[in-house]
Amino acid sequence: MKFADFISINAIRADLSADDKESVISELVQSLLDAGEVSAADKDAIIAAILKREELGSTGIGRGVAVPHTKHASVQKLVGTVGVSTDGVDFNSLDGEKVQLFFLLVSPPERPGDHLRALENISRQLRDDTFCRFLKQSRSTDDIQQLLDEADNNQFAS
Amino acid sequence: MRLTTISLLLDMGEATAMNAENLQRTVVVRNPQGLHLRPADMLVKQASRYACSVHLGRDGQMADCKSILSILTLGAAQGTELQLTAEGSDAAQAIQAIVELFEHGFFELEGTDSN
Numbered sequence: 001m002k003f004a005d006f007i008s009i010n011a012i013r014a015d016l017s018a019d020d021k022e023s024v025i026s027e028l029v030q031s032l033l034d035a036g037e038v039s040a041a042d043k044d045a046i047i048a049a050i051l052k053r054e055e056l057g058s059t060g061i062g063r064g065v066a067v068p069h070t071k072h073a074s075v076q077k078l079v080g081t082v083g084v085s086t087d088g089v090d091f092n093s094l095d096g097e098k099v100q101l102f103f104l105l106v107s108p109p110e111r112p113g114d115h116l117r118a119l120e121n122i123s124r125q126l127r128d129d130t131f132c133r134f135l136k137q138s139r140s141t142d143d144i145q146q147l148l149d150e151a152d153n154n155q156f157a158s
Numbered sequence: 159m160r161l162t163t164i165s166l167l168l169d170m171g172e173a174t175a176m177n178a179e180n181l182q183r184t185v186v187v188r189n190p191q192g193l194h195l196r197p198a199d200m201l202v203k204q205a206s207r208y209a210c211s212v213h214l215g216r217d218g219q220m221a222d223c224k225s226i227l228s229i230l231t232l233g234a235a236q237g238t239e240l241q242l243t244a245e246g247s248d249a250a251q252a253i254q255a256i257v258e259l260f261e262h263g264f265f266e267l268e269g270t271d272s273n
Contacts, residue, residue, distance in 0.1 A: 057196055061226050067195065094199065094226065112191045113235050119194060120233030127227050 001117035003125075003148040006105070010035035011081035012141045016089075016102070024089050025050050025068055028104040031081050038106065042074040046106060060093025064136060065126055067119065069105035078114040080105040082148070084138050100136045101126075131156040179210070179249040183242045185256070189263035192235040197264035198226050204255050210246025212256065223256070 011031040018024035029047050032038045038046060049070035053059070060066040081104050088098030103122050107115045126132050131151055138144045150156065187193055193201075205212040205223040212223035214232060216239075222228040223242075234240060242260075244252045 057199060059195055061195065061199075061230075063227070069195075094202075112194070116192045116194060116233050116235055119230045123227045123230035127231065 001114070001121050002152040003121065004152055006078045006080045006114075006118050007103075007148060008032060008035045008037045008079055008081055009141075009145055011037060011079075012144050013081065013083040014138050014140050014144055016083045016085040018085070019087070019089060021054065021089065021091050022051060024083070024085065024091075024102065025054075025104070028068070028081055028083050028102060031083070032079060032104070032106065035081070037075070037079040037081075038072075039074060042072065046070060046072050046074075050104070054092075058092040058094060060091040060095075060097075060099050061123075062093060062095040062097065063126060063132060064088065064097055064100040065103070065132070066091050066093065066099040066101070067103045067105065067122060069107070069115070071109045071115075072106050073109055075106050075108050078105060078107040078111065078118060080118065082135075082144055084136065084144065086139075101132070125151045125156055128156040179247055180245045181243065181249045181253050183253055183257055185214075185240050185242045185260040187234045187236055187238045187240070188260065189266040190236050191266060192238070193229060193232060195226075195230070197259075197266070198229040200259055200264055201229055201256065202226050204259060205252060207255070208244075208246070208248045208252035210244045210249040210252050212242070212244045212252050215241040215243065 013031050016024060016027055018027045026047050029043055033040060033043050050068050053070050059068050083102040085100050088100045091099040093099055105118055134147055201223055214221045214223055216232050221232050
């Protein structure tokens, strides 16, 4: 699975303003709503479900990266967005570091395979230090989109 | 005299085969959600308790069991067979602990919805 298969280009945020866990999740779900990927009626329920998942253990997986996610019946296919925070957000990460890169995913129930393949793609690309560093330095949606395209064309991880 | 020499040689042959703690087992992903983030986190926490190196292999791909990003790159869904290897002085204990996690389906086999 490639980034282009699940990242909604119009939902990408290069300049997250939120500075805590709850507000950054809210800001990212709002970006999916603005891009037309989720409906206004479902927004609060999706945010609540993602926060509930975080209570089971932070999705901040280290290297300044978090993958907040949930299943939700309102989506027909896996949808996701990317957000970058310049200053980083305290996310109770597994390694205690602040998070600068967010990959937020909402997937239909009964499709665990798609979620796994998205995680596989994200983790494979993020193991490349250059990709990770460039993404954190991105200051515009275009920068991020270009990096994701390059990653999809195998210009980073093997 | 000749008999004694032969038995000595046999003893030496046996002794060299011991001591290499490099163990391998096949494990199967049993939980319906596969090796998603939380099981991967459990694997890292468990493997990190041991000094030995621990790896999971799939189709020639090797993942470091002490790195969550590495484990996630396996994208292992339910039913996937993985080769678990451990090398080091406490390899036997590490293998046993990790096999248990797989056998219990990372405690996701029944009940609560999980992401």
